[in-house]
Amino acid sequence: MIRLGIYGYGNLGRGIEKAVKLNPDMEIAAVFTRRDPSSVQVACGAPVVSASQVAEWKDKIDVMIICGGSATDLPQQTPELAKLFNVIDSFDTHARIPEHFANVDAAARANGTLGMISVGWDPGLFSLNRAYANAILPNGKDYTFWGKGVSQGHSDAVRRIKGVKNAKQYTIPKEEALAAVRSGSNPELTTRQKHLRECFVVLQEGADAAYVENEIKTMPNYFSDYDTIVHFISEEEFVRDHSGIAHGGFVIRSGSTGDKTHVIEYSLKLDSNPEFTSSVLVAYARASYRLHAEGKTGCLTVFDVAPSYLSPLSGEELRAHML
Amino acid sequence: MIRLGIYGYGNLGRGIEKAVKLNPDMEIAAVFTRRDPSSVQVACGAPVVSASQVAEWKDKIDVMIICGGSATDLPQQTPELAKLFNVIDSFDTHARIPEHFANVDAAARANGTLGMISVGWDPGLFSLNRAYANAILPNGKDYTFWGKGVSQGHSDAVRRIKGVKNAKQYTIPKEEALAAVRSGSNPELTTRQKHLRECFVVLQEGADAAYVENEIKTMPNYFSDYDTIVHFISEEEFVRDHSGIAHGGFVIRSGSTGDKTHVIEYSLKLDSNPEFTSSVLVAYARASYRLHAEGKTGCLTVFDVAPSYLSPLSGEELRAHML
Numbered sequence: 001m002i003r004l005g006i007y008g009y010g011n012l013g014r015g016i017e018k019a020v021k022l023n024p025d026m027e028i029a030a031v032f033t034r035r036d037p038s039s040v041q042v043a044c045g046a047p048v049v050s051a052s053q054v055a056e057w058k059d060k061i062d063v064m065i066i067c068g069g070s071a072t073d074l075p076q077q078t079p080e081l082a083k084l085f086n087v088i089d090s091f092d093t094h095a096r097i098p099e100h101f102a103n104v105d106a107a108a109r110a111n112g113t114l115g116m117i118s119v120g121w122d123p124g125l126f127s128l129n130r131a132y133a134n135a136i137l138p139n140g141k142d143y144t145f146w147g148k149g150v151s152q153g154h155s156d157a158v159r160r161i162k163g164v165k166n167a168k169q170y171t172i173p174k175e176e177a178l179a180a181v182r183s184g185s186n187p188e189l190t191t192r193q194k195h196l197r198e199c200f201v202v203l204q205e206g207a208d209a210a211y212v213e214n215e216i217k218t219m220p221n222y223f224s225d226y227d228t229i230v231h232f233i234s235e236e237e238f239v240r241d242h243s244g245i246a247h248g249g250f251v252i253r254s255g256s257t258g259d260k261t262h263v264i265e266y267s268l269k270l271d272s273n274p275e276f277t278s279s280v281l282v283a284y285a286r287a288s289y290r291l292h293a294e295g296k297t298g299c300l301t302v303f304d305v306a307p308s309y310l311s312p313l314s315g316e317e318l319r320a321h322m323l
Numbered sequence: 324m325i326r327l328g329i330y331g332y333g334n335l336g337r338g339i340e341k342a343v344k345l346n347p348d349m350e351i352a353a354v355f356t357r358r359d360p361s362s363v364q365v366a367c368g369a370p371v372v373s374a375s376q377v378a379e380w381k382d383k384i385d386v387m388i389i390c391g392g393s394a395t396d397l398p399q400q401t402p403e404l405a406k407l408f409n410v411i412d413s414f415d416t417h418a419r420i421p422e423h424f425a426n427v428d429a430a431a432r433a434n435g436t437l438g439m440i441s442v443g444w445d446p447g448l449f450s451l452n453r454a455y456a457n458a459i460l461p462n463g464k465d466y467t468f469w470g471k472g473v474s475q476g477h478s479d480a481v482r483r484i485k486g487v488k489n490a491k492q493y494t495i496p497k498e499e500a501l502a503a504v505r506s507g508s509n510p511e512l513t514t515r516q517k518h519l520r521e522c523f524v525v526l527q528e529g530a531d532a533a534y535v536e537n538e539i540k541t542m543p544n545y546f547s548d549y550d551t552i553v554h555f556i557s558e559e560e561f562v563r564d565h566s567g568i569a570h571g572g573f574v575i576r577s578g579s580t581g582d583k584t585h586v587i588e589y590s591l592k593l594d595s596n597p598e599f600t601s602s603v604l605v606a607y608a609r610a611s612y613r614l615h616a617e618g619k620t621g622c623l624t625v626f627d628v629a630p631s632y633l634s635p636l637s638g639e640e641l642r643a644h645m646l
Contacts, residue, residue, distance in 0.1 A: 258598070
């Protein structure tokens with residue numbers, strides 16, 4: 001039985017509970033929270049422990065899954081907890097990965113633990129597919145499309161506009177751009193040609209819709225480079241139709257071998273972004289446990305893990321049933 | 324410089340030459356043939372050597388890529404050559420993989436070499452995607468679709484019918500089946516519902532078209548369980564329109580975490596089946612070279628190789644650019 005810890009109990013932590021239920025070789029030993037533990041009800045029945053007491057669990061947890069945010073939680077938590085545990089996180093600030101890797105690697109090496117960072121779908125499964133496809137077709141071009149799904153950052157930006165009560169922004173890949181990429185023609189695509197942005201906005205009473213729409217569409221960095229559609233809806237419609245956390249996307253590489261063109265495409269269509277990310281984390285937690293048992297320490301990413309380590313099946317079973 | 328050998332010079336061997344051109348860290352040291360070497364012209368300029376003299380190249384080849392057929396060549400050649408070289412093949416008889424693995428593993432272990440078998444796209448990249456997706460979504464269902472592409476076995480079967488001069492059979496996934504699977508509804512699909520078979524047939528002079536069409540459509544195992552379309556065409560049309568070796572397919576897993584459904588899809592659209600397979604072999608030859616340099620011996624499959632081994636990029640570069 002692999003004993004997992006959940007550090008931070010939000011959407012991701014709840015997703016871990018659901019994923020562990022589907023993996024009979026694992027159990028949740030404890031859930032750690034910075035809140036008052038008595039105020040946190042967990043679904044899995046594991047003890048809820050104050051984050052301040054985490055060190056007492058050093059020998060009772062095989063892998064700690066850290067479910068904090070990438071902006072401020074993980075850069076501090078993952079290296080810190082790597083001093084005590086094998087750790088895994090879904091750090092997703094692409095530009096800061098080298099720095100985060102170095103910090104976790106140093107802490108893990110010094111303490112004989114194993115860290116895995118940036119495990120999820122992007123970074124994570126999308127990264128894997130970029131790496132495989134690039135190695136196989138060195139002469140080609142990569143395309144990543146996101147969506148249809150909610151962008152938290154863009155939704156927040158709309159909510160900050162004067163007169164907006166609530167808002168959700170969907171990033172949507174353009175069908176014609178996907179079709180051009182799939183044709184193998186290696187098109188050069190501008191930002192505007194790749195994705196569409198669609199906003200659903202609830203106005204405050206008396207707010208000026210035309211002003212809000214213009215503020216959205218001309219917002220630099222977030223919207224001005226895109227075709228943006230704005231819908232004004234009621235609070236009731238907002239709650240009814242826009243509470244989902246679906247997401248997904250496409251990684252496509254098109255490349256040639258001499259005069260022949262080949263297209264490799266990977267796509268995800270996810271009803272729940274955090275539940276799927278949790279499922280990826282749990283599979284890699286199994287790998288982490290096994291690699292550490294073999295003596296591996298330091299920091300790894302999905303690039304460093306052979307796929308067999310993720311599976312509960314033996315090598316023999318994998319070869320017989322999946323090869 | 325990684326020194327590769329090509330053992331067998333057909334479509335696959337020629338594909339290896341094209342792939343190596345795109346990988347500046349590799350070179351082809353020699354091409355081995357069972358034919359008279361003076362009768363074989365190779366594109367890469369490497370020496371052409373008689374297969375009977377292969378042992379003389381023991382220390383001049385880092386990885387031997389064996390380009391024979393799965394029916395009779397590879398079961399004999401791969402274990403035999405593993406006594407002298409690190410070897411890699413694209414053995415694709417799924418049912419006989421465990422036996423082939425055992426033979427190559429024994430030979431490689433006894434001689435301190437590394438073997439990799441069943442490297443290509445199915446088995447190979449499709450297998451990888453089945454394994455990753457199953458580990459991430461344990462509660463789900465796998466679907467593999469092939470095509471649109473030529474099935475050699477089915478084309479051969481049609482050619483054996485009395486009155487048929489030439490024939491090509493395309494396996495085509497049905498759009499409605501793909502759509503049902505992508506919806507996440509986990510449909511039960513019959514053989515007939517998944518693929519369509521389309522045959523292009525050149526008749527011998529005076530042959531009975533109705534007889535041939537009936538023989539095809541009612542042929543057990545090959546066609547009787549499928550919807551089959553038969554076209555009779557001229558020799559000229561056959562040569563003009565049906566000389567391609569395009570192929571591809573789809574691996575889809577749809578699975579749930581509680582009440583949420585997720586769909587993972589991987590697909591390939593290949594202008595040339597052998598050139599793409601060769602590109603996969605060459606990337607895994609790089610992995611083979613590196614793993615052997617680290618002391619790894621015995622037989623491996625794609626499941627046992629971390630993706631970083633396939634890439635010419637360093638871990639640092641991979642993390643900075645692909646994660």
